[in-house]
Structure formats: C-alpha cells, structure tokens
Amino acid sequence: IVVASANPEPRRGLIDRFLVSAFIEKIHPIIVVTKIDVAPIPEFMVNYQSLGVEIMTTSSKLSSRKEEVAAIESVLRDKVSVLVGHSGVGKSTLINDLVPAADRMTGDVNDVTGRGRHTSSSAIALALPEGGWIIDTPGIRAFGLAHRNPRDIVQAFPDLAEVAASCMSHCSHAEDSCALNAWVSADSSQEVERRIRLESLRSLLEVTLSVDLGHESNTGI
Ligand SMILES: Nc1nc2c(ncn2[C@@H]2O[C@H](COP(=O)(O)OP(=O)(O)OP(=O)(O)O)[C@@H](O)[C@H]2O)c(=O)[nH]1
Ligand SMILES: [Mg+2]
Ligand SMILES: [Zn+2]
Incomplete structure (x- = not known):
C-alpha cells in the first residue's frame, strides 16, 4: 500500500x-x-x-x-x-x-x-x-468494500470479532444493543482507544451497507 x-x-x-x-x-x-x-x-x-x-x-x-x-x-x-x-x-x-x-x-x-x-x-x-x-497498477480514485461480506470485515478486526461473537444474530453492529457498545464502556482506561477501533469498524461496515464506492471522506478513520 x-x-x-x-x-x-x-x-x-x-x-x-x-x-x-x-x-x-x-x-x-x-x-x-x-x-x-x-x-x-x-x-x-x-x-x-x-x-x-x-x-x-x-x-x-x-x-x-x-x-x-x-x-x-x-x-x-x-x-x-x-x-x-x-x-x-x-x-x-x-x-x-x-x-x-x-x-x-x-x-x-x-x-x-x-x-x-x-x-x-x-x-x-x-x-x-x-x-x-x-x-x-494505475492509481485508483476510490476503493470500496461493497463487495465484501460484513462478517468478513468484522473478522478483520480480531479483537472486535471476539466481542461481536456474543451479539444477537443479525446484529448490524450499529444498534444500541450491540455487544461492542458494552465492551467500549467496560474499561474506562481503554475507552478512548476502544471507541476509535469501533468507529473504524463501523465506518467500514457503513461503506458496505451504503454501496457508496465513489465517496472518499477527507477525515475518514
Ligand atoms: N518529492 C518527491 N516526489 C516524488 C517521490 N516519489 C515520486 N515522486 C514524484 O511524484 C510524481 C508521481 O510519481 P509516479 O511514480 O508517476 O506516481 P504513480 O503512483 O505511479 O502515479 P499513477 O501512475 O498516476 O498512479 C512524479 O513527479 C515523481 O517524480 C518522492 O519520494 N518525493
Ligand atoms: Mg504510475
Ligand atoms: Zn453487534
């Protein structure tokens, strides 16, 4: 890369x-x-x-x-x-x-x-x-993950995948009941870092859900 x-x-x-x-x-x-x-x-x-x-x-x-x-x-x-x-x-x-x-x-x-x-x-x-x-290769304008299975994307974050295993089945990981929310607030000393990890995962999952290949955010995590 x-x-x-x-x-x-x-x-x-x-x-x-x-x-x-x-x-x-x-x-x-x-x-x-x-x-x-x-x-x-x-x-x-x-x-x-x-x-x-x-x-x-x-x-x-x-x-x-x-x-x-x-x-x-x-x-x-x-x-x-x-x-x-x-x-x-x-x-x-x-x-x-x-x-x-x-x-x-x-x-x-x-x-x-x-x-x-x-x-x-x-x-x-x-x-x-x-x-x-x-x-x-030619320089790319955009590179999306829309063709990826959201489950595979979660697996790319091994620490989060472990927690997400206890989510309700079909959890989108964007909802309030998601086990990852509890994980973030479970340890105050790691809360900031965990939140960044979770936001990073969620922004990738969002890309796959919206099938938005052309959009590239300036600040995206
Ligand atoms: N200052 C500086 N310029 C660089 C460096 N590496 C490459 N360049 C310059 O950046 C420009 C683009 O370099 P390329 O190698 O054509 O870039 P590319 O990634 O192959 O671009 P595409 O083929 O369009 O995808 C050229 O003017 C290079 O001379 C570097 O380390 N420092
Ligand atoms: Mg080139
Ligand atoms: Zn979840």
Whole structure:
C-alpha cells in the first residue's frame, strides 16, 4: 500500500479498506510511505504500527533512496507483490528504482490540487532482478468494500470479532444493543482507544451497507 506523506494527502479510510481487503484475501500488507522529503510521516501511521503492520519509508529525492529501495527489495524478494495507491504517490517511480529496465512513465502531480494525473493506465508485472515479481497498477480514485461480506470485515478486526461473537444474530453492529457498545464502556482506561477501533469498524461496515464506492471522506478513520 503506497501512500505519500503529502501530494497527494494520505487518506486513512483508503488505507483501512486496503488493509481489510488484504486481511480477507490473506495477502501480507506493507505500507510504504513515499515523499518523506516533502512532509513528515503522518502521525496516524503509529496506529497501523501498533496493529502490527510493517511501515517502510522512502524518498526518491534523498540520498538514502538506495538503502531504502534495497530494504524494500529484500521484503519483496521471491514473492509476487502489487503496489496499490492513489495516483501520484510514486508507485511507478519506485518500480523504476526496483527494476532498472522497467522504464515506467511517471507524471508530476497537479500543483493546485496536489493530485496525480493518472499516468499509468494499465497494470504490468515486472520481474525483480533478485527474484520475484512486482506489479505496477494505475492509481485508483476510490476503493470500496461493497463487495465484501460484513462478517468478513468484522473478522478483520480480531479483537472486535471476539466481542461481536456474543451479539444477537443479525446484529448490524450499529444498534444500541450491540455487544461492542458494552465492551467500549467496560474499561474506562481503554475507552478512548476502544471507541476509535469501533468507529473504524463501523465506518467500514457503513461503506458496505451504503454501496457508496465513489465517496472518499477527507477525515475518514
Ligand atoms: N518529492 C518527491 N516526489 C516524488 C517521490 N516519489 C515520486 N515522486 C514524484 O511524484 C510524481 C508521481 O510519481 P509516479 O511514480 O508517476 O506516481 P504513480 O503512483 O505511479 O502515479 P499513477 O501512475 O498516476 O498512479 C512524479 O513527479 C515523481 O517524480 C518522492 O519520494 N518525493
Ligand atoms: Mg504510475
Ligand atoms: Zn453487534
């Protein structure tokens, strides 16, 4: 999951949906934060780190690029991997450094909107020099979970799934009687953190219920 620290702005909701999909498909997710020369790593990344998601950082503009690319190459070696993310985050730029012969076209981001220009228009798999495959994909505008079974989404949150097991059957997890509400208020020392987890789950479940693929909130958890 490739996200830029800025230009374009990172979006939590999109990262959450990618992570849930990866979990459901049994794909090992790694977050690569690019453009750390432009802005510091977004603070909310620590939340993903505490969930055990590996986070790697890089900048095509800094002298540390070579070592960063080598570190990324070593986790990709002998595996089939795909780079996904918004347009303009630097997927093709990274591919060009991972696969010197790739010659993928890259495009600058729009100065006014900070958005990419959808430079790559098709997905392509390239052989990594040290073994393995890397797939470059076009930047996506939106990525929804509407095609997912809500039960699978809950399973992507193991701590919440355990609690939700005692919900009434067919609980939407949005109703007052939901067991997750009691779980949040059961421990005052963990209440804030638990509420954030529950809101994150509920926002993902809402997306599937409303079948709203095009909507991307700015602040979405
Ligand atoms: N400052 C800075 N710019 C970067 C970095 N990585 C990539 N860029 C620039 O960001 C722009 C977009 O890069 P691309 O590699 O084309 O982005 P992409 O993710 O492949 O975009 P799409 O193909 O449209 O999905 C280009 O102008 C790159 O030079 C970085 O680490 N720092
Ligand atoms: Mg590209
Ligand atoms: Zn429930």
